[in-house]
Amino acid sequence: MLNQRGNGTSHSAPVRVVVDAMGGDYAPHEIVQGAVQALDRGNVAIALVGDQGPVEAELARYNVAGKPIKVVPSVGKIGDDEHPVQAMRQKRQASIVVATQVLKSGAADALVSLGSTGASMACATMLLGLMEGLERPCIGGPFLGLAPRTVLVDLGSNVDCRPSLLLSFAALGSVFARKFLNIENPRIGLLSVGAEDAKGNRQVQESLRLFRESHLNFVGNVEGNDFFADRADVVVCDGFVGNILLKYTEGLGSALLPYLQKQLAHLLPPQVVQRIGNEVWQMTNLPRTMGGPLFGVNGTVVVGHGSSKAAGVAGAIGTAMRCVEIGLVEGMRQELAALAKGAGAGQQPHPRGG
Amino acid sequence: MLNQRGNGTSHSAPVRVVVDAMGGDYAPHEIVQGAVQALDRGNVAIALVGDQGPVEAELARYNVAGKPIKVVPSVGKIGDDEHPVQAMRQKRQASIVVATQVLKSGAADALVSLGSTGASMACATMLLGLMEGLERPCIGGPFLGLAPRTVLVDLGSNVDCRPSLLLSFAALGSVFARKFLNIENPRIGLLSVGAEDAKGNRQVQESLRLFRESHLNFVGNVEGNDFFADRADVVVCDGFVGNILLKYTEGLGSALLPYLQKQLAHLLPPQVVQRIGNEVWQMTNLPRTMGGPLFGVNGTVVVGHGSSKAAGVAGAIGTAMRCVEIGLVEGMRQELAALAKGAGAGQQPHPRGG
Secondary structure (H helix, E strand, O other), rough: OOOOOOOOOOOOOOOOEEEOOOOOOOOHHHHHHHHHHHHHOOOOOEEEOOOOOHHHHHHOOOOOOOOOOOEEEEEOOOOOOOOOHHHHHHHOOOOHHHHHHHHHHHOOOOOEEOOHHHHHHHHHHHEEEEEEEOOOOOEEEEEOOOOOOOOOEOOOOOOOOOHHHHHHHHHHHHHHHHHOOOOOOOOOEEEEOOOOOOOHHHHHHHHOOOOOOOOOOOEEOOOOOHHHHHOOOOEEHHHHHHHHHHHHHHHHHEEEEEEEEHHHHOOOHHHHHHHHHHHHHHHHOOHHHHEEEEEOOEEEEEOOOOOOOOOHHHHHHHHHHHHHHHOHHHHHHHHHHHHHHHOHHHHHOOOOOO | HHHHHHHHOOOOEEEEEEEEEEOOOOOOOHHHEEEHHHHOOOEEEEEEEOHHHHHHHHHHHOOOOOOOEEEEEEOOOOOOOHHHHHHHHOOOOOOOHHOOOOOOHOOOOOEOOOOOOHHHHHOOOOOOOOEOOOOOOEEEOOOOOOOOOOOEEEEOOOOOOOOOHHHHHHHHHHHHHHHOOOOOOEEEEEEEEOOOOOOHHHHHHHHHHHHHHHOOOEEEEEHHHHOOOOOOOOOOHHHHHHHHHHHHHHHHHHHHHHHHHHHHHHHOHHHHHHHHHHHHHHHHHHHHHHHHHEOOOEEEEEEOOOOOOOOHHHHHHHEEEEEOOOOOOHHHHHHHHHHHHHHHHHOOOOOOOO
C-alpha cells in the first residue's frame, strides 16, 4: 500500500515524525524523553522543534549518538490561553507553526503535538488545508479503555455542528475504524437519548435523514450506555458532548483510582494495587496513552493530551507512525469525495496490500 | 417546619406514599417487595396502585397484617414505548394515571413510580400542573456515588432547552441542594467545554448572561472533569447532555464491575470481591438506589430507574418521604417566584425549624 510519504520509499525507511517539543504541561522534558523512547521502539526518525538551548540540553541527557533524532530551532510557543489563529499570525516562529511548516514542506511524514489543541488545529487548517468538502477538522479515536475498539468523534470542541458536518465526522470516523482498527464496514451510531428515531434533539433529528441516505453503515441512534454494549464502532456527536464525555471519563477514572487504592491497600501487596490502579487509569484515560489524529486536514497530525508524560508522548508518536503506514489521510480524502458524490466508496473492497 | 401534608399533622403521622406497582422492569414483584421493605424502615403508609389480582397476590407473600399498606386497583399500565400524553388520554385507568390522581386528591403526600418517566412526567404535568413560571418539568439529583453531593439537572430528556429554561433548572436544583443536601448557598455551574466565558455552544453562551444576572450563586462554566473537583454543587445542562451522561455512567460502572471482579477473583475472598464490586456499582448507579424527584410539578413525584429492584424501590420511597419532610415542593415554588421577580430569595435566611 502506498504510504503518505508519496516518494516510493521502501518499508525499511523510517517514518519521519516532527514533534513540537515545547507543547504540553511537561515540555520540553517529557516530550524529549518520550521521543527518545519512541526511537528505541520503532523505525522512526524524529525532528524535535523547539527553543534550541533547552531542547538540546534535554536531548543531551540521552545517548542518541548516531540515532535519527535532531533539533529544529523555533522561538517560543503558543499557549492554551491564546487565541489560536491570532497567536499563529503573531508568533510565526512558534514551535507549532514551525513544526507544521516542516510537515508541509515534505521533510516529515507526520506531526505530533501535546500543546494547545486549538493551535494545532489552526496551524493544520491554515497551512496544510482542509480536505475538499469539509468545513472544519475534528478529532476522533477510541477514548475509553473499556471500549478500545469504539471510536468517538468529535472529541475536539466543534460546537453547534450542522447535520452535514456530523455526517462528515461519521465518514472520517468510519475510515479510521476501518484502517486503524481493521474493522470491516464499521457500524455508525448517532449519540442520542433513546434508540428510537423520534428520540433526540433537533440536531440529531435533522441528522438522521442525512445519515440514513448516505452510503455509511448507519445503525441508528445509540445511547450513553451503548459504548459498553458494542452497538456501534463509530459513535458520532457534536464536539460539545464529545468533549464533556472525554473530560468526564478522565475525571471519573482519576477519582476512582484513589478510592480503589484505599479499598485495596490493606488487602493486597502494594505492587498489585499499583498494577490494578494503572489499568483502571488507562481504561479511562486512553487518549493520554496514544493521542488522537486530527481528521480532515491534508497531513498526518496527532494531538496528545497536554498532561501526557513520556509514555504518552511515545504513544502519540506510535499513533502517528501507524496513521502514516496505513495511509489514513488518503483514505479519508477518498471517503469525503465518495460522500460528496453520494456514492458507496466505504462499501467497496479496499486494497489491503502490504 | 410545615410539611407538604398541609393539614397540620404531627410528626408522628406517617408520610403517605402512593406507589405505581405496575411500572418498572420487575413489576409488580420487586415493587411490592420494595414497598414492604420501606414499611419496615420508616414511618410511612403505602398505597400500591395496580392490577388488583396480581398486586394482591404479591402482597400476600409478606406478613403485613396490621401494617399501613393497601392496594388501590387500576387497569393496565403505560409502557416505555407509548406516547405518554396520548397513552394517558386513552388509558384513564392505567396505574400511573390513577396513582397521580390519588396524589392530586390529597389522599397521598407523595408518588413513586419506576415506570415510564415520560408517562410520570406527563401525568404530573397535566394532572398536578406545573409551578408558575415554568414551561417544562425536569429531573435532578446526585447521580454519581463518587460525587454524592453534586446535583445534575436535567437528568431527564428536555432537549433543546432555551436559556430561560436552563435558569429555571438551576433555581430548582439550588433548592434541592439546599434543602435535601443541606448545602448553604449552593454554587451553580453551567456544563461546558471550558471554564472561560468564551467556551461553549450557543446555548451556553446565551445562558451565561442570564445566569450572571440572576440572584443565584453562579460560579461560571464547569467542565466534565469538574464533577470530581468540587467546583459546583449544582451542575446545569440540557437534558440531552444530562441523559447521555447518566446512561454513560451506568454503562461504565456496569462494564467496570466484571473487569474488577475478574482482576480480583484470584487475589481476594469472594465476599470481599463482592463488597468492592457492589460499592463500585453503587458509585456509578446512584439514581438506581434512590430515584430522583421531578422538579417543577405541584406535588412530590419521585421517579426511579426502570431496572430498579426492591432495594431501589425502597430507596425511592425513602427519597419521596424526605422530599415531603423538607417541604421541597413549596421551597421550589418560592424560588421560582423569586426568580420571576429577579429577587434573591435563595440568599435570604430560610427558617430551618424541626
